[in-house]
Amino acid sequence: MTLQADLQGHCALVTGASGTFGTHFATVLAGAGASVVLAARRVETMQVLAERLTATGAAVAVVPLDITATHSIEAALDAVPPSFGVVDILVNNAGANHSAAALEQTAAQWDEVLDTNLKGAFFLSQAVALRLIAAGRSGSIINIASVLGLRQSLAVTPYAISKAGLIQLTRQLALEWARHEIRVNAIAPGYFLSDMNRYYFDTPPGQALLKRVPQRRLGQPTDLTGPLLLLASSASAFMTGAVLSVDGGHAVSTL
Numbered sequence: 001m002t003l004q005a006d007l008q009g010h011c012a013l014v015t016g017a018s019g020t021f022g023t024h025f026a027t028v029l030a031g032a033g034a035s036v037v038l039a040a041r042r043v044e045t046m047q048v049l050a051e052r053l054t055a056t057g058a059a060v061a062v063v064p065l066d067i068t069a070t071h072s073i074e075a076a077l078d079a080v081p082p083s084f085g086v087v088d089i090l091v092n093n094a095g096a097n098h099s100a101a102a103l104e105q106t107a108a109q110w111d112e113v114l115d116t117n118l119k120g121a122f123f124l125s126q127a128v129a130l131r132l133i134a135a136g137r138s139g140s141i142i143n144i145a146s147v148l149g150l151r152q153s154l155a156v157t158p159y160a161i162s163k164a165g166l167i168q169l170t171r172q173l174a175l176e177w178a179r180h181e182i183r184v185n186a187i188a189p190g191y192f193l194s195d196m197n198r199y200y201f202d203t204p205p206g207q208a209l210l211k212r213v214p215q216r217r218l219g220q221p222t223d224l225t226g227p228l229l230l231l232a233s234s235a236s237a238f239m240t241g242a243v244l245s246v247d248g249g250h251a252v253s254t255l
């Protein structure tokens with residue numbers, strides 16, 4: 001199926017653009033005509049993607065970003081090429097996880113997961129919103145949460161808490177920033193194959209988990225294309241504070 005959205009004249013910043021989802025999101029947004037800013041720590045990986053997208057005629061820039069450091073957030077936004085205009089589509093996609101039983105989680109692991117998935121998403125959203133308000137522009141913020149922000153699983157306590165927090169952050173910011181015409185929505189993906197979880201789905205518990213997904217399959221990045229374009233574009237002009245589950249029915253699986 002071909003999904004269409006016209007994002008010409010918009011500037012989209014995708015965090016975690018060196019990873020599985022981020023690569024797909026950047027490709028989709030560039031394909032819809034947005035200027036795209038790729039942001040993450042692994043600059044060389046993003047340069048390869050930027051070259052590929054630029055070859056298709058897209059306007060793409062790479063900015064280094066450590067989302068856990070507030071000075072890095074400001075530096076990343078300052079590095080957006082002036083010709084791209086102000087960032088008016090933000091995809092908070094950077095994410096980290098440390099799988100361990102709650103009794104074994106360390107403070108350093110807790111901090112890394114919460115600082116990346118929740119605190120970083122908040123302060124980048126705040127920095128983007130301040131620039132949008134100063135420019136008198138509307139915007140769309142899309143937070144990449146997780147089915148684990150809605151349900152529970154073993155050995156992912158900080159991650160699940162960070163994603164539940166990201167869902168509530170989505171609603172908080174939607175409420176506060178509606179007056180500024182900044183919409184804030186979330187996508188809650190279920191289990192997709194990625195660098196973060198590839199090892200897990202080769203294990204017996206990973207295989208057993210798949211059997212509990214009503215649609216009995218892992219997601220593909222293309223399953224996120226429609227929800228992303230919906231939330232990024234004016235097709236969702238009257239949507240804010242929404243959380244879209246894209247999980248093959250996992251969040252509604254039977255008890």
Ligand SMILES: NC(=O)c1ccc[n+]([C@@H]2O[C@H](COP(=O)([O-])OP(=O)(O)OC[C@H]3O[C@@H](n4cnc5c(N)ncnc54)[C@H](OP(=O)(O)O)[C@@H]3O)[C@@H](O)[C@H]2O)c1
Nearest residue numbers: 016018019020021040041042066067094095146191192194
């Ligand atoms: N795959 C799934 O099944 C699934 C399901 C639900 C939700 N999600 C969520 O989807 C998002 C993307 O996941 P993915 O599957 O694409 O994983 P991935 O391939 O491992 O990508 C994670 C991305 O986050 C970036 N990142 C991590 N720490 C960062 C930091 N301190 N500063 C800036 N960027 C940072 C990484 O970039 P650098 O290392 O280059 O900085 C990488 O690009 C995550 O938020 C994840 O929680 C994934």
